[in-house]
Amino acid sequence: MKQIKGVNDFVVKFANVNGSGSASANHLFAKAIFRMGIPVSPRNIFPSNIQGLPTWYEVRVSAKGYLGRRGGVDIMCCVNPQSMEADVASVEPGGYFLYDSTKPLAPHLQRDDISYFGVPLTEMCMREYPNPRLQQLLKNVVYVGAMAALLDIKFSILKDLLGDQFKGKEKLISSNVHALEMGYHYAMDHFKCPLPIHLKAGGNAAPHIQESEHILMNGNTAAALGAIYGGATVAAWYPITPSTSVVDAFAQYAERMRIDPGSGKKNFAIVQAEDELAAIGMVVGASWNGARAFTATSGPGLSLMSEFLGLAYFAEVPVVLIDVQRSGPSTGMPTRSQQSDILAAAYASHGDTKQVLLFPATPRECFDMTVQAFDLAEQLQTPVILMSDLDLGMNDWMSPPLEWDDSYQMDRGKVLDAEGLDKAARWGRYLDVDGDGICYRTLPGAHPDKGAYFTRGSSKNEMAVYSESGEDYVQNMDRLLRKFETAKSYVPAPKTHDPIPVSKPKTKLKLGALFFGTSASPAYEAVEMMAEDGYPIDTMRIRAFPFHESLDAFIHAHDLVFVIEQNRDGQMRRLIINECEIPPGKLRPILNYSGTPITARSIADEIRNALGAKSAEVVALHSEPV
Amino acid sequence: MSYIKPKFQHPNMPKNALGYTVGDYNGAISTLCAGCGHDSISAAIRNACFLSSIPPHRIAKLSGIGCSSKMPTYFLGRSHGFNSVHGRMPSVATGASLANRELTYIGISGDGDTASIGMGQFIHLIRRNVNMTYIVANNGCYGLTKGQDSATADLGAVSKAGNVNPFDGIDLASLAILQGASFVGRSFSGDKEQLEPLIRAAMAHKGFAFIDVVSPCVTFNNHSGSGKSYAETRKALDAMPLDFVPMREEIRTQYEPGTTQGVTLHDGSVIHLHKASNGYKTDDRNAALLSVQEARDEGRLLTGLLYLDPNTQNLAQNLKLASKPLNSLSKDELCPGSRMLDSINQGLR
Ligand SMILES: Cc1ncc(C[n+]2csc(CCOP(=O)(O)OP(=O)(O)O)c2C)c(N)n1
Ligand code: SF4
Ligand SMILES: [Mg+2]
Numbered sequence: 001m002k003q004i005k006g007v008n009d010f011v012v013k014f015a016n017v018n019g020s021g022s023a024s025a026n027h028l029f030a031k032a033i034f035r036m037g038i039p040v041s042p043r044n045i046f047p048s049n050i051q052g053l054p055t056w057y058e059v060r061v062s063a064k065g066y067l068g069r070r071g072g073v074d075i076m077c078c079v080n081p082q083s084m085e086a087d088v089a090s091v092e093p094g095g096y097f098l099y100d101s102t103k104p105l106a107p108h109l110q111r112d113d114i115s116y117f118g119v120p121l122t123e124m125c126m127r128e129y130p131n132p133r134l135q136q137l138l139k140n141v142v143y144v145g146a147m148a149a150l151l152d153i154k155f156s157i158l159k160d161l162l163g164d165q166f167k168g169k170e171k172l173i174s175s176n177v178h179a180l181e182m183g184y185h186y187a188m189d190h191f192k193c194p195l196p197i198h199l200k201a202g203g204n205a206a207p208h209i210q211e212s213e214h215i216l217m218n219g220n221t222a223a224a225l226g227a228i229y230g231g232a233t234v235a236a237w238y239p240i241t242p243s244t245s246v247v248d249a250f251a252q253y254a255e256r257m258r259i260d261p262g263s264g265k266k267n268f269a270i271v272q273a274e275d276e277l278a279a280i281g282m283v284v285g286a287s288w289n290g291a292r293a294f295t296a297t298s299g300p301g302l303s304l305m306s307e308f309l310g311l312a313y314f315a316e317v318p319v320v321l322i323d324v325q326r327s328g329p330s331t332g333m334p335t336r337s338q339q340s341d342i343l344a345a346a347y348a349s350h351g352d353t354k355q356v357l358l359f360p361a362t363p364r365e366c367f368d369m370t371v372q373a374f375d376l377a378e379q380l381q382t383p384v385i386l387m388s389d390l391d392l393g394m395n396d397w398m399s400p401p402l403e404w405d406d407s408y409q410m411d412r413g414k415v416l417d418a419e420g421l422d423k424a425a426r427w428g429r430y431l432d433v434d435g436d437g438i439c440y441r442t443l444p445g446a447h448p449d450k451g452a453y454f455t456r457g458s459s460k461n462e463m464a465v466y467s468e469s470g471e472d473y474v475q476n477m478d479r480l481l482r483k484f485e486t487a488k489s490y491v492p493a494p495k496t497h498d499p500i501p502v503s504k505p506k507t508k509l510k511l512g513a514l515f516f517g518t519s520a521s522p523a524y525e526a527v528e529m530m531a532e533d534g535y536p537i538d539t540m541r542i543r544a545f546p547f548h549e550s551l552d553a554f555i556h557a558h559d560l561v562f563v564i565e566q567n568r569d570g571q572m573r574r575l576i577i578n579e580c581e582i583p584p585g586k587l588r589p590i591l592n593y594s595g596t597p598i599t600a601r602s603i604a605d606e607i608r609n610a611l612g613a614k615s616a617e618v619v620a621l622h623s624e625p626v
Numbered sequence: 627m628s629y630i631k632p633k634f635q636h637p638n639m640p641k642n643a644l645g646y647t648v649g650d651y652n653g654a655i656s657t658l659c660a661g662c663g664h665d666s667i668s669a670a671i672r673n674a675c676f677l678s679s680i681p682p683h684r685i686a687k688l689s690g691i692g693c694s695s696k697m698p699t700y701f702l703g704r705s706h707g708f709n710s711v712h713g714r715m716p717s718v719a720t721g722a723s724l725a726n727r728e729l730t731y732i733g734i735s736g737d738g739d740t741a742s743i744g745m746g747q748f749i750h751l752i753r754r755n756v757n758m759t760y761i762v763a764n765n766g767c768y769g770l771t772k773g774q775d776s777a778t779a780d781l782g783a784v785s786k787a788g789n790v791n792p793f794d795g796i797d798l799a800s801l802a803i804l805q806g807a808s809f810v811g812r813s814f815s816g817d818k819e820q821l822e823p824l825i826r827a828a829m830a831h832k833g834f835a836f837i838d839v840v841s842p843c844v845t846f847n848n849h850s851g852s853g854k855s856y857a858e859t860r861k862a863l864d865a866m867p868l869d870f871v872p873m874r875e876e877i878r879t880q881y882e883p884g885t886t887q888g889v890t891l892h893d894g895s896v897i898h899l900h901k902a903s904n905g906y907k908t909d910d911r912n913a914a915l916l917s918v919q920e921a922r923d924e925g926r927l928l929t930g931l932l933y934l935d936p937n938t939q940n941l942a943q944n945l946k947l948a949s950k951p952l953n954s955l956s957k958d959e960l961c962p963g964s965r966m967l968d969s970i971n972q973g974l975r
Contacts, residue, residue, distance in 0.1 A: 215975055216974055229967070233960065234725060257962045258960070267960065273750075274747065274750040279717075280717075281717025281720075286721035286724055288718070289722040290725055290726065402970065403967070408957075410957055444706035448682075452703065456708075466654075
C-alpha cells in the first residue's frame with residue numbers, strides 16, 4: 001500500500017462526541033504544533049447541541065502557512081462509534097486511521113488502502129482510573145499522547161502546555177501527564193513511529209512565520225480587545241452563537257482593564273438586553289449621547305436589528321455592530337459557518353440605505369478593524385458592521401501578534417463642543433459645510449443655548465426642523481449618498497497580490513479572483529494550486545464596502561474573475577454587480593454553502609471546471625450562479 | 627411644519643432660581659389637533675422643568691412614534707431630543723442614560739407605543755430601573771394612524787366607528803407597580819395642579835419614574851362611548867391633590883396632621899399627598915395595587931402618586947458605574963496601551 005508522505009503538511013481530524021471533554025485535549029494537540037513553530041489552524045465542527053451528538057476537530061498543518069481548509073483528511077483519530085463509518089470513508093487513500101480498539105473493528109469498517117492504528121483507549125483508562133469521569137476525560141489525553149508519538153510532537157512541549165493550563169494544580173498536571181505518557185508509550189511500543197507524514201520543528205516551515213512571534217487566538221477575542229482598545233464603553237447584546245464570546249471576552253478584559261483606580265468602579269457598562277432590538281437600541285442611544293458603543297450578533301439578530309439600522313443610517317448616529325455570521329435561521333445550522341449576511345447587512349433596512357461593512361480575514365484584522373470601526377462610525381456618523389464569521393470568530397487562528405501604537409487618538413469625527421458652537425458662524429445639524437456629506441453633530445448637554453436639535457429620521461431640513469418637503473428629502477438623501485462616496489476613501493482598501501509566476505501559461509485569458517474574510521486563505525492556496533496547473537490568477541481581497549475604486553479597475557483589467565465566497569446566492573458577486581459598472585458575465589461564482597468552511601481543493605476544482613468547460617471563450621458566462 | 631416660537635419675552639416675566647423664564651423652556655408651536663390632551667402634558671412638563679430650575683440643556687427628551695411621541699418638539703427647545711422608533715424608546719433611553727448619567731432624561735410615549743409594540747421594552751426598562759421619567763400620554767387609541775383601538779382601551783369602550791372593544795384594557799400603572807417600578811403615578815392631562823408636581827417629583831426621583839397620563843384624543847376618542855374622553859375621565863376621577871417642594875425651598879407650612887403625607891425624595895425634595903379619607907400610603911406596593919384595582923372595579927380612576935420607593939438602586943448604581951460619565955472618558959482612561967497588549971500577546975503563544 002502506498003502511504004501518504006510529507007513533513008509539516010497534512011490534515012488531521014478528530015471525531016468526538018459533543019460534551020465528552022475532547023475540546024481541551026484537541027486544543028492541546030494543536031497548540032503543541034503551534035509551539036513547535038509550525039503553521040497550524042484548528043477548527044471545531046460542532047452541532048447545535050450540548051451533549052451527545054458527533055463533533056469534529058480538524059487540524060490543518062501547512063508549512064507554507066495556508067491556514068484555510070485544504071479539503072480531505074490524511075489522519076483520522078476517531079473515538080466516536082456513531083460517526084465511524086463516515087469517518088473511515090473520509091480518509092484519503094494512503095491515509096491513517098487511529099481508533100479505540102477496546103472492541104475489534106467491524107469488518108465493514110476495514111479498507112485496504114489506509115493504515116489502521118488500534119489503541120485500546122477505553123480499556124487502558126478503565127484499568128488505570130477509578131472513577132468514570134476521569135476515565136472519560138483522560139481518554140482524550142491518551143489519544144493525544146498516541147498521536148504525539150505517531151506524528152513526532154515534542155513531548156516536553158505537551159508537558160509545558162499542561163503545566164500552563166493547570167498552573168498550581170499539581171495533581172491535575174501529573175494525572176494528565178500520566179495519561180499522555182500512557183498513549184505515547186503505547187504507540188511507541190506497538191507502531192512504527194513516526195509515520196511517513198509527521199512534524200519537524202524548524203523543518204520546512206515558512207520562514208516568515210517562524211521568525212515572527214505569532215500568536216494563536218480566535219477572532220471574537222480579538223474583536224473584543226479591539227472594542228477595549230477602541231474605547232468602547234457601552235456593550236449591549238443578546239446571546240447568540242457564534243457571537244456570544246465577543247461580549248464574554250469584552251467583559252473579561254473590561255473587568256481587568258477598565259476599573260476606575262480611585263473608586264474601584266467601572267468605566268464600562270454591559271447590558272444583556274431582552275432581545276436584539278433592544279440591544280441595538282441601547283447602542284443607538286449611547287452613541288447618540290457620545291459614548292462609543294457596540295453590539296455583537298449573528299444572522300437572526302441582524303434581522304431584528306434592521307429597523308434600528310435604518311434609523312441610525314437616516315438619523316446619522318454611529319453604531320458598531322459585530323456580525324459573526326452563521327448559516328441561516330435559528331433552526332438553520334446555527335453552529336456552522338457561512339458568509340451569508342452580505343446583502344442583508346449591506347442594504348439593511350427600509351428605504352434607500354447602504355451600510356458600511358468591514359471584512360476581516362484574520363484575528364489581527366478583527367482587532368484592527370474593530371478599533372477602526374469605532375473611528376469610522378463616528379467619522380461617518382453611520383453604522384459600521386464588522387462581517388466576521390463562525391470560522392474566524394470561534395476558531396483559533398495563527399496570527400501575527402496584535403500591535404498597538406500608543407500615539408493613537410480616537411477620531412470622534414465632526415462633533416462641536418460648546419467652544420466649537422460659539423465659534424461656528426452658522427450651525428445646522430444637517431448642513432454640509434465641508435461638501436463631503438458629513439455634517440457637524442452636537443451632544444446633549446454641551447451648550448446652554450446652542451446646538452440642541454431634535455433627532456429624527458428623514459422628515460427634516462438641513463437645520464433639523466421638521467419638514468415633509470420633497471425638496472428637503474431629496475437634498476438629504478443625495479447628501480447621504482455623497483457621504484457614502486466619502487466613505488470609500490476612509491475604509492480599508494483591498495489587498496492585491498502579484499500572481500505566482502507561471503513559466504508556460506496554459507491560457508491567454510487574464511484571470512482574476514476576488515474574495516474576502518475566511519475565504520481568503522483557502523483561495524490563496526487554490527490560486528497556488530492553479531499556478532502549478534499552469535493558470536496564473538491575480539487576486540484581490542476585498543476588505544470593505546463601499547467598494548474601493550480599484551475593484552472596478554481590477555475587474556476591467558481581467559477577462560474572467562472568480563468571486564469566491566461562502567453562500568448560495570453569490571451575495572458578494574451580486575453586490576459588486578449592483579454597485580459597479582461591469583458586465584455580470586465576467587464574474588464567475590465559486591461557492592460553498594455546506595456549513596463547513598470552504599476548502600482550497602474545492603475552489604481549485606471549480607476553477608478547473610470553469611476553465612475546462614469553455615476554455616478560450618469562457619467570457620460569455622451566465623449572469624446567474626449555476 | 628412646526629416653527630419656532632418668537633423669542634421675545636416680556637422683561638417682567640418671573641424667573642426661576644437659574645434666571646430662566648418659563649419661555650426658555652418652550653419648544654416649537656404644536657402641530658397636534660387643537661385641544662389634544664398631549665399639548666396640556668407638554669405644557670405641564672415645561673412648567674415642571676421651569677419650576678424645578680433644571681437647566682434646559684441638561685435635559686434629554688426621548689420618544690417613540692405616535693402623536694404623543696411628537697410632543698418633545700413642543701417643549702424644551704433648548705434640549706436635545708430623539709424621536710426614535712415605534713415602541714423602542716426605552717432601549718434608546720437606556721443607552722443614553724448609560725453614556726451620561728448626569729443629564730435628566732424624559733421619555734415620552736403613547737399607549738400604542740408602550741402597551742403594544744413597546745410592551746417588552748417597557749417592562750424591561752422598569753426591571754432595569756433606569757433613572758428617568760417616563761410619561762405615557764394615554765388616549766386609549768392610536769392617534770397618528772387614525773383611531774384604531776389601543777391595548778389600553780377599556781373593555782366595552784366604543785370607538786368612533788362604533789365598534790365595541792371586546793378586550794380588557796391593560797392598566798399600565800398596575801403593571802408598573804407589579805414589575806417593581808420605584809415611582810408610579812397617574813394623572814389626567816387636564817389636571818395641571820396634580821400633574822405638574824407629579825412630574826417634578828418624578829424628575830427628582832433617582833430611579834425609574836412612571837406616570838400614566840390620561841390624555842384624550844379629541845379627534846378619534848373624545849365621545850361618550852370612550853373611557854378616555856374628557857367627560858368620562860372627569861367623571862371617574864379619584865384624584866389626590868399633590869404638591870412638590872424642591873429641596874432648595876424651605877418647607878414653611880406643615881399641612882394639617884392626618885390629611886397629608888409627605889415623602890422625602892433622595893435629593894431632599896418632598897412630595898406631599900393630600901388625602902384625608904383613607905390615609906393612602908405610598909410605600910406599600912400591595913396596598914397600592916389593591917387601591918388601584920378597587921377603584922378600577924368601581925369604575926373610578928385612582929390618580930396621584932400611587933407608589934414610591936425613594937431608596938431604590940438605579941441601573942447605573944447596579945452596574946457599579948464610576949461617577950464620571952462614560953461619554954467623557956479620555957483615551958488614557960479607556961485604552962490600556964501597548965505594554966498591556968504585549969503581555970496579552972505573550973499569553974497567546
Ligand atoms: C414599526 C412600526 N409599525 C407601525 C407604525 C405606524 N404607527 C405610527 S404611530 C402608531 C400608533 C401610535 O399610537 P400611540 O402610541 O398610542 O400614540 P398616539 O398617536 O395615540 O399619541 C403606529 C401604529 C410605525 N411607525 N412603526
Ligand atoms: S389625532 Fe388625537 S392624539 Fe393625535 S394630535 Fe389629534 S387629538 Fe391628539
Ligand atoms: Mg395613543
